[in-house]
């Protein structure tokens with residue numbers, strides 16, 4: 064089968080890699096001819112700016128939790144294949160709550176996750192000091208640690224997966240945008256590139272992240288993603304990095320008002336959901352500076368003695384399905400879509416499930432996430448499990 068994957072973010076790169084690797088479980092290898100098309104470079108989209116927390120930290124939907132837990136295992140296996148690369152950081156995640164309501168919510172979350180068999184553990188301040196010696200939490204905080212979570216440097220991971228796909232025989236076309244889907248009698252037959260070339264395929268997989276609705280619309284195919292240009296949209300956000308701050312954090316820390324983790328160059332990556340209110344796609348330089356300064360102030364309160372400065376504030380857009388869940392499956396003959404928030408956590412695992420669907424049978428795990436499901440337009444805005452108030456996120460704003 065000739066397969067064309069549009070987009071070399073974590074989803075498209077993981078797919079191109081999976082589809083060109085030896086088939087898992089001894090299934091006869093498929094003779095697919097895979098081509099990956101990327102407008103800029105691998106990892107240049109959302110995956111390269113993502114906070115990229117690997118987690119299944121939401122017990123609210125046990126099926127979705129199960130899929131995310133499987134996704135964490137898939138990452139572990141992938142990292143082993145790559146020889147434990149520096150872009151995969153299984154560091155654990157520490158969080159705490161310091162108001163009565165937030166403490167009750169966090170205790171409930173830890174209990175429910177533990178019931179589901181997830182590694183979630185209340186810890187005391189001595190243990191916090193061992194895990195994160197430079198971080199200060201209030202004495203009365205309820206602290207939890209999630210040992211099996213971590214993060215990924217999304218851009219590096221997408222590049223490594225693309226490289227391995229190329230080594231395994233995939234064709235990689237970078238620097239060209241797919242400007243439209245080509246169709247013939249209702250069947251998608253490939254794409255037209257911005258230089259006028261047509262790339263033909265038996266199956267075109269749209270993995271263009273936030274840009275997917277625009278590409279799909281060229282064949283009249285809808286996709287239920289949050290529109291980043293809508294006033295008050297939850298899709299646009301700001302992420303800041305700091306200058307070098309070596310060793311101040313070992314893993315992810317989700318404190319009230321600040322999410323932070325180490326950046327690849329030795330600084331920190333920081334974000335806070337409350338500061339994204341009012342941020343739109345064209346956030347002004349003044350707003351970006353103000354958000355960067357506030358994030359740094361919060362980081363200095365979290366890590367006394369932190370001397371780093373803001374290095375960069377980036378505008379990002381989440382590919383956020385309206386109901387928060389992945390959009391994965393055939394949309395037309397010859398056309399498959401794979402778009403999701405939480406794509407860093409889910410990418411390699413979705414690639415495995417899609418490979419299974421294309422070469423064996425539709426995996427039951429994908430059944431709830433088909434793009435044509437009855438109510439993908441019911442707003443839930445599920446996002447990563449971060450909260451500025453200190454309350455662990457509730458089921459409506461937490462972690463896909």
Ligand SMILES: Cc1cc2nc3c(=O)[nH]c(=O)nc-3n(C[C@H](O)[C@H](O)[C@H](O)COP(=O)(O)OP(=O)(O)OC[C@H]3O[C@@H](n4cnc5c(N)ncnc54)[C@H](O)[C@@H]3O)c2cc1C
Nearest residue numbers: 070072073074102108109110113116241272405406407408
């Ligand atoms: C601030 C922020 C925090 C996040 N936090 C987390 C988190 O903690 N954990 C988590 O798991 N997820 C998180 N996410 C979500 C996650 O980053 C995304 O779900 C994931 O990166 C999406 O990957 P993707 O491959 O679908 O999209 P992208 O990485 O955007 O890749 C799509 C690629 O397609 C290319 N492209 C687009 N259109 C075309 C075209 N027409 N022709 C050719 N190429 C095209 C783009 O250039 C791009 O490289 C976060 C996102 C943001 C913005």
